[in-house]
Amino acid sequence: MRVFTSTRQIFSACNKILTPLEVGKFFKIGARSAYRWAANPDYANDVCRNPLDNIIATFEAVQEMGRDDIVEGALSYICEKVGYKVCPDGDAVKSDKNSASKELLDVNTALGDVSSKLQRALIDDVITDVEKTELVESAACLIRETMELKAALECGMQ
Secondary structure (H helix, E strand, O other): OOOOOOHHHHHHHHHHHHOHHHHHHHHOOOHHHHHHHHOOOOOOOOOOOOHHHHHHHHHHHHHHOOOHHHHHHHHHHHHHHOOOOOOOHHHOOOOOOOOHHHHHHHHHHHHHHHHHHHHHHOOOOOOOHHHHHHHHHHHHHHHHHHHHHHHHHHOOOO
């Protein structure tokens, strides 16, 4: 995943992939405006506030009025259209060990659990409903532990 620190970087990346002319067509503007939305104000004199800045400002104003539900609904709608899901910050997966090494041990343990349950289930070449439920629960645990490891690594934990 690419990490952006400003909306102009998003437009810069889109302009590189699609060209400013193509980006401009989506917004019914010229290529020059699409280029200005992506311009770095530290190096360019000709910059312009882009639509994402305006959306963010609108969402912030709505939040100030205490309507986080509208912002979350709007973001969910947008994300759903491109195959993603909104996760509020409070629900984000975080490391519970504060150590990437310890999180890796949890991943290994969870992987071993999935592996042993799958091997037991396949002894008779049939996975029963009970075994399936246990496997799905173990796999969900493995995914959670892997996400905690990823969070620890993203935070630079050792």
